[in-house]
Amino acid sequence: MSTITELIHSIPVDELTGAIAVPIYQTSTFVQEAPGVNKGFDYARTNNPTRQTLETIVAQLEGGHTAAAFSSGLAAIDAVLKLLQAGDEIVAVDDIYGGAFRLFDKVYAKFGVKVHYVDTSNLRAVANAITPATRLIWLETPTNPTLKISDISAIADIAKAHNCWLCVDNTFASPVLQQPLLQGADIVVHSATKYLGGHSDLIAGLVITRTPQLGAEIKFYQNACGAVLSPFDSFLLIRGIETLHLRVKQHSANALAVATYLEQHPAVGKVFYPGLASHPGHALAKRQQKGFGGIVSFTLRDDTEEAAQAFVTSTRYFKLAESLGGIKSLLCHPAAMTHKSIPDEKRRAAGVADSLIRLSVGLEEADDLVADLEQAFKRAGKKLTSSVPTY
Incomplete structure (x- = not known):
């Protein structure tokens, strides 16, 4: 059985x-x-x-x-x-x-x-x-x-x-x-x-x-x-x-598609997803896990809280919220949300950068999620540009 x-x-x-x-x-x-x-x-x-x-x-x-x-x-x-x-x-x-x-x-x-x-x-x-x-x-x-x-x-x-x-x-x-x-x-x-x-x-x-x-x-x-x-x-x-087995299978497939897209985006600094061959724990995860899960994190090349805030308020399908693991995609800014209780120096030393964004990849169509991230990068860029003072 x-x-x-x-x-x-x-x-x-x-x-x-x-x-x-x-x-x-x-x-x-x-x-x-x-x-x-x-x-x-x-x-x-x-x-x-x-x-x-x-x-x-x-x-x-x-x-x-x-x-x-x-x-x-x-x-x-x-x-x-x-x-x-x-x-x-x-x-x-x-x-x-x-x-x-x-x-x-x-x-x-x-x-x-x-x-x-x-x-x-x-x-x-x-x-x-x-x-x-x-x-x-x-x-x-x-x-x-x-x-x-x-x-x-x-x-x-x-x-x-x-x-x-x-x-x-x-x-x-x-x-x-x-x-x-x-x-x-x-x-x-x-x-x-x-x-x-x-x-x-x-x-x-x-x-x-x-x-x-x-x-x-x-x-x-x-x-x-x-x-x-x-x-x-x-x-x-x-x-x-x-329905756990079916959901986790689809979460994992969608997360790999999202991580692969992020890894080649010019505005992204680092992508954290154990399903990527570039992840330092990839071989170990492949050995001790049956799949790589539905969570993807990444930093921005503009490693500032302002850049992260602009991005997380620019998505459509990814909803800004605490928590993860639900059928709808969520995103959060750990430095200001889930990990706010950790002192900044400890947080950064553990690798949780100011611009780090965590995605809980849901069960929507992967192509729609990638398209949402693409438009969010564009909207966030415009927000940051418009906020720069002119003299």
């Missing part, structure tokens, strides 16, 4: 009614036969049939043992960090999502958790950053937004040798293209808001663990802290996952 067929048929038919879609159990509590005697559910924060079905599907999708669904991607990250205690240290990717950086730097730092940021595409840099206090290595691969690729299995070996956990944020690749747990990672997190949901209509996060022991700890924090995913959003996420 193929992976796609297995996924579709892992979504159960309702035993009670025969409903082919998973029912939404919109209830806060469950009647018990006697104290502690129930049908497997007592209170909806602790467990809910719709959420439980989602978690079972996702654990299977990632090749893990246990999955836990949260009310946002950051709530999922927060649950993983609760595995740590004061004095513990993290080695984290330097090109990190701004929300994760804010959580590390503004919340957990004051509780005594220290983070060392390194270029995780450099294995020596990862190994050199580990100290006796390191308990967690934090990867994004591909990274947000410069799409660096890190060797999951090699870093998993480093983590194991130093008795620490490896957590991989798999949001950009999705389990369709990459399954980090099968490459040695201990934990996977997702902003399920993105590709797994796929329709820009929900906020959700997921944590999947390789072992039952870690899974039990994450489930404890899910219940104890209460940032659970609602039954309706669990239903929407299941519905999104049903």
